[in-house]
Amino acid sequence: MQRAFIAILTFSLGTAGAAPRHNCTYYDVVDYLNVSSHSKLHAHILPKTNLKEPVEVKMDFMLVAILSVVEKLQTVTFYFVLNQEWKNPFVTWDPQDFCNISKIVLPMDAYWSPPLFILERVNGLNSNLEYLAITHNGGFNSTQPFQVTLTCSLMILKFPFDTQTCNLSIASFLYPVADLVMKTRRTTAEMMKTSQSYFLTDGEWKFTNLSIIEYTEELDDDKFSVVTYVISMERRPTLYVLNLILPTCAMYMLDMAVLFGPSSLEEKISFQIAIILGSSMLAVILNDILPTSSNKPPVIVVFFLGTFLLMIMAVLDTFFLLHQQHKSLRLETVLRSFQQDVPAELVARALSNQSTKHLAKEGAQLRNLPAKAQEKGQPAKPCGQPQEHDAFLPVLEKVLLYSHFFLSLGFFAIIFIKWSS
Numbered sequence: 437m438q439r440a441f442i443a444i445l446t447f448s449l450g451t452a453g454a455a456p457r458h459n460c461t462y463y464d465v466v467d468y469l470n471v472s473s474h475s476k477l478h479a480h481i482l483p484k485t486n487l488k489e490p491v492e493v494k495m496d497f498m499l500v501a502i503l504s505v506v507e508k509l510q511t512v513t514f515y516f517v518l519n520q521e522w523k524n525p526f527v528t529w530d531p532q533d534f535c536n537i538s539k540i541v542l543p544m545d546a547y548w549s550p551p552l553f554i555l556e557r558v559n560g561l562n563s564n565l566e567y568l569a570i571t572h573n574g575g576f577n578s579t580q581p582f583q584v585t586l587t588c589s590l591m592i593l594k595f596p597f598d599t600q601t602c603n604l605s606i607a608s609f610l611y612p613v614a615d616l617v618m619k620t621r622r623t624t625a626e627m628m629k630t631s632q633s634y635f636l637t638d639g640e641w642k643f644t645n646l647s648i649i650e651y652t653e654e655l656d657d658d659k660f661s662v663v664t665y666v667i668s669m670e671r672r673p674t675l676y677v678l679n680l681i682l683p684t685c686a687m688y689m690l691d692m693a694v695l696f697g698p699s700s701l702e703e704k705i706s707f708q709i710a711i712i713l714g715s716s717m718l719a720v721i722l723n724d725i726l727p728t729s730s731n732k733p734p735v736i737v738v739f740f741l742g743t744f745l746l747m748i749m750a751v752l753d754t755f756f757l758l759h760q761q762h763k764s765l766r767l768e769t770v771l772r773s774f775q776q777d778v779p780a781e782l783v784a785r786a787l788s789n790q791s792t793k794h795l796a797k798e799g800a801q802l803r804n805l806p807a808k809a810q811e812k813g814q815p816a817k818p819c820g821q822p823q824e825h826d827a828f829l830p831v832l833e834k835v836l837l838y839s840h841f842f843l844s845l846g847f848f849a850i851i852f853i854k855w856s857s
Contacts, residue, residue: 460535468529471546479545482615483524490614493550494521494621495606497648497665499631502641503583505600505669507592507726511558512602513585514667515636520550520578521621528574538572549578550616555605555662560584592726595734596676597855599644600669607662613652618661624648641669680718680736687715688743692844695750696837701758708751715744735854742847746840753836760829 466472484491496519503513524547531538544566554560563580570576588602608616620627628646635643645668652659694707719740726734 460537462537462540465529465534465537465540466542468534469527471542479547481548482611483526483548484615485525490617491522491611493608493616493618495519495618495663496521496621497604497627497631497646498634499643499646499667500581500634501637502639502643502669503637505590505641507590507595510587510590511585512588512590512600513583514602514604515581515583516604517579517581518552518606519621520576522550522576524548524570524574524576526574527570527576529572531572539569541567541569544568544578547576549576550618551608551610553607553609554584554586555607556586556588556603557584558587592734593732594855595726595736596671596673596680598671600641600671602667602669603664604667605662605664607653607660609655609660611660612658613661616661618663619650620648620663640672640675642672644668644670680722681739684715684718684740684743687711688747688844691747691750692841695754695840701754701761704754705751705758708747708754712744712747712751715740715747719744735851738854739851742851746844746847749843750840753840757829757833757836760832764829 482491498517498519499514500517501515503515505512527547547568547570549568561583563582565580568576568578584604586602586604588600590600592598606618608618610616624647627648631646632643647666647668649664649666651662651664653662654660691708691711694704694711697704699707722736722740726737
């Protein structure tokens with residue numbers, strides 16, 4: 437009797453001391469889902485229960501930074517965050533059975549996830565955040581950052597006042613639209629606002645606009661769902677204006693100042709050649725930036741080439757004026773020598789034909805013609821009139837200089853219109 441009482445008491449104490457078992461850990465949820473027994477093949481199988489309805493993947497895009505734009509290679513490097521949501525009807529549980537645990541986080545390889553393919557990608561770094569969040573109703577959510585280098589057709593016609601538009605197309609060519617459909621989760625305005633609020637870089641490029649295109653791509657008699665994010669960005673031209681355009685304009689203004697200056701023609705030529713050599717260094721810097729091939733030459737190339745040709749024309753004008761000046765001096769020297777030799781020849785010829793006294797008087801009169809003209813206030817006009825030829829040089833110089841000036845104004849007006857249009 438006593439032994440039975442002790443046994444009953446011991447059983448009662450043991451039952452009261454043992455805590456009841458509750459499923460209140462994430463391990464219990466994982467154990468319930470039987471994830472550890474899944475094979476790797478199970479993680480690659482499309483979670484589709486209805487053959488007539490495709491799995492719908494909703495995506496959300498957020499641009500974080502524009503890391504680099506290489507004009508020569510026609511590539512752009514973006515850093516963005518991509519969020520994906522989809523349903524897996526095979527992964528569900530009741531939160532009430534697990535102390536209201538409604539969400540767990542597992543590695544990406546635990547279950548199927550959409551295999552993404554970026555059409556324009558040429559290089560990039562894989563994400564190190566390979567986890568996904570699973571909710572109790574079978575909802576999957578994956579957020580991954582990407583650093584991707586894309587090929588982009590850069591239109592550099594208005595460089596450095598250009599605006600570029602690059603496409604980032606995301607598709608999954610393993611599953612046709614009958615099995616997988618990709619759509620955007622939020623509107624374009626919402627994604628644009630989020631991207632601008634989280635945009636990190638404040639460098640050469642400014643993020644201006646984002647648009648989304650959803651379409652179906654046909655490939656090998658199958659149709660695949662594609663989502664394209666069209667990213668628009670605008671270049672900040674301040675650095676190029678200060679380093680390339682303004683120095684070129686300053687050199688050209690200096691060239692014009694030398695051309696219109698009071699220096700001798702020989703000094704002008706030396707100054708102009710030095711200015712041309714300085715502008716050629718800026719052209720070498722520009723050549724390292726721009727791509728080697730383009731359908732149309734950029735406006736800045738036309739600007740540099742035009743200013744270079746105008747500088748060459750200024751040198752040629754100066755050479756032409758110098759040639760005309762030397763030619764005028766030689767002609768004037770010949771005419772002066774001819775003026776001095778003509779009276780003597782007339783005297784000698786007259787002495788052989790007429791009386792010495794009469795011809796000597798005529799020779800004295802011929803010699804005194806320039807002196808008499810000067811006494812009357814009239815310039816002497818020897819044969820050939822070199823003074824009239826000297827007056828022609830200033831007129832020629834003004835015509836060349838002003839024609840060069842107006843040609844320069846027209847050229848810069850055309851360049852300004854092309855850049856501003």
